[in-house]
Structures are given as C-alpha cells and as structure tokens.
Amino acid sequence: MRLHWGYAVSVPGASKQKPSLLLPPPTTLVGALSYGKFRGRDSEFLSGQNASPAIFLGDVRAVARFADGCAGMYAEDVVKNMISYFQEARKDKETGQMRTTSMKYRSNIIPSGRVYAPGSELLALYVTSDLDPDELKKLSWSIIRLGSKEGLVSVEEVRTGVAKPVQGRVRTRYYFPATVRHGGFEGADFMLLDFWEGGYAWGKEAAKKTYVVPMPRFPIACNEVWAEAKEAYECDGETVVFS
Numbered sequence: 001m002r003l004h005w006g007y008a009v010s011v012p013g014a015s016k017q018k019p020s021l022l023l024p025p026p027t028t029l030v031g032a033l034s035y036g037k038f039r040g041r042d043s044e045f046l047s048g049q050n051a052s053p054a055i056f057l058g059d060v061r062a063v064a065r066f067a068d069g070c071a072g073m074y075a076e077d078v079v080k081n082m083i084s085y086f087q088e089a090r091k092d093k094e095t096g097q098m099r100t101t102s103m104k105y106r107s108n109i110i111p112s113g114r115v116y117a118p119g120s121e122l123l124a125l126y127v128t129s130d131l132d133p134d135e136l137k138k139l140s141w142s143i144i145r146l147g148s149k150e151g152l153v154s155v156e157e158v159r160t161g162v163a164k165p166v167q168g169r170v171r172t173r174y175y176f177p178a179t180v181r182h183g184g185f186e187g188a189d190f191m192l193l194d195f196w197e198g199g200y201a202w203g204k205e206a207a208k209k210t211y212v213v214p215m216p217r218f219p220i221a222c223n224e225v226w227a228e229a230k231e232a233y234e235c236d237g238e239t240v241v242f243s
Contacts, residue, residue, distance in 0.1 A: 001124065001143060006072060006116040007151035012194050012208050018081075020113030022074060022220050023175065023213060024146045025195035027206075029062035029124050030054050036142025058130025063174040063240050065123055065214075071221035072117030079112050115220060122146070122153070125174065125240055127233055133160040163233035170229050173222045176241035178210040181228040188223040189216035 009021045009028050024032075031054045038053035066072065124143075126136065140158040145151050175193075176182070184190050190212055197209040214223040231243040 001122050001146075001153040001155045003072075003117050003120050003122055003146075004152040004154070005118045006114055006120075007147040007153075008112065008114050009147035009151075011113075012196050012206070017110055018112045019076065020074070020115060020147075021193065021195065022115060022215070022217070023066075023193075024064050024122075024124075025211075026062045027054075027196045027198070028147055029064055029126070030057060030060050032124075032143045032146055033057065033060065033062070033126060033139050035144065036139040039142075058128065060126055060128040060130065061242060062124060062126045063176070064125070065173050065175070065222040066117070066220065067121035067123050068222065070117065070120035070122075071219040072115045072120055073219055074113065074115055074217070076111040076113050078109055080107055081110050081112065117220070121156075125235055125238070127163050127235065127240065127242075136160055159236055161236055163235050166232045166234050166239065167229055169226055170232050170239045170241065171224055171226055172232075172239045172241050173214055173224050174238070174240050175211045175213040176227055176229075177243060178212050180212070180230075180241055180243060182212050182225055184214075184223070184225045188214065188225060190214045190223060190225050191217060 007020075007024060008018075009024055010018045011021055031052065034052075034054035034057045037057065126140070128136065131139070137158050137160050141155055143153060143155050146153055178192055182190075192210055193213050194208045195211050197207040212225065212227070214225045215221055216223070227241045229239075229241045229243070232239055232241040
C-alpha cells in the first residue's frame with residue numbers, strides 16, 4: 001500500500017501525550033482489514049460490553065514492514081488536543097453536579113508522534129484460515145487508512161496464496177515476538193518494541209507484547225534478521241515468524 005504522508009499509531013499506555021509506534025502493529029493491521037466488512041459500525045456489543053467489530057473478523061494474524069528501498073522518519077508535532085477526559089471530575093460548589101475542569105482547561109498543546117514517509121510503500125502480510133482467498137482479497141483492497149483516521153493509504157497490489165509452514169532457522173524482514181531466539185546480520189540493526197496484544201473490547205486493558213523489529217530507528221527502513229522459528233510460514237517468497 002502507498003502511504004499518502006505516513007501514519008500515527010499511539011504507543012501502548014499513551015494518554016495525554018501521544019508518541020507513535022514506528023510500524024503499525026498487528027492489531028492496527030487487523031483493524032484496517034476489518035473496515036471493509038464492518039464499515040459504518042463503530043462498535044458491537046459482546047459479553048456485556050462494547051467491542052471493536054474487528055473482534056469478529058476471526059483468527060487473522062498480521063505483520064508489516066517498509067518495502068525495499070523505502071524509508072520514513074519519526075517526528076513529534078505540537079498540536080492542540082482535547083484533554084478533558086484525562087481530568088478528574090469534581091463536584092461543583094454552586095450546582096452540586098460533578099464536572100471536569102472549566103472550559104478554559106479542556107484542551108492543551110501536546111506533542112503527538114507521527115511517522116512521515118510520503119509516497120513510500122508499506123507491505124502488510126495477513127495469515128488466516130478463517131477468511132477464504134476471495135474475501136481476504138476483497139477486504140485487502142478495501143483498506144483506506146492505518147492508525148489514526150488521517151493516515152490515508154492507497155492499496156496498489158494484492159496477492160493471495162497458500163502459506164507454507166516452515167520451522168528452524170529462517171530469515172525474515174517482518175517483526176516477530178521477542179520470545180523467539182533471534183540475531184542480526186552484519187550491519188543489520190534491529191530493535192525491541194512493545195505492541196498491543198488483543199484489546200478489542202472497550203474498557204478492557206490490552207496486554208503488552210514485545211516484538212523484535214528488524215529496522216533501525218533512523219531512517220525507518222527494513223532490515224533482515226534470523227530467527228529460530230517454531231511456527232513460521234513462507235508466503236509469496238517471504239517468511240513470517242509467529243513463535
């Protein structure tokens with residue numbers, strides 16, 4: 001998919017300040033894929049609580065990386081955001097009603113993280129047995145954004161095929177759980193980043209999961225590392241590792 005300008009995906013635990021993850025995590029990718037199926041439905045009722053419709057997409061695993069020859073950079077813009085939902089509600093002395101701080105303090109100037117990569121290509125790879133190839137292809141073509149609603153993308157190519165299971169030492173350019181034994185090649189940097197795990201139900205805190213991300217912090221571009229995989233798949237000539 002082609003990035004119009006880039007994307008912003010808040011890090012786990014972000015509140016008033018909103019730094020961004022350097023790559024879209026699996027939950028963001030699954031949410032983007034679900035948009036074509038649940039468009040217009042912002043939430044669903046599940047087990048007594050609201051949840052993202054993405055929870056009904058099925059067992060879909062996803063990874064992403066920058067295409068070869070493409071890169072981005074991280075920056076934090078100073079913007080005006082609403083902060084009233086981070087303020088403690090107190091009882092008004094005159095009316096006796098609970099309310100947050102006065103209108104004067106309902107917004108503030110805060111830094112917000114962005115990954116800027118205008119015109120760059122991002123590759124997203126989905127592995128699933130719950131969606132047939134035709135539906136997976138249709139939903140992939142329906143992706144219009146990543147992360148925040150402003151992170152517009154244009155899907156330029158979609159390919160589907162059968163994922164071939166592989167094990168042992170493999171080479172990969174996609175992120176994978178840090179619990180997998182791994183290492184880099186000479187001159188190939190990688191980092192450890194925390195992504196969300198689950199968290200599709202509102203009010204239910206998602207768990208953090210650490211991933212190995214094969215790229216340097218600057219510029220944001222893909223590298224290749226090795227991993228001792230127990231569960232991995234060869235997909236269209238590339239390898240993705242899940243455990």
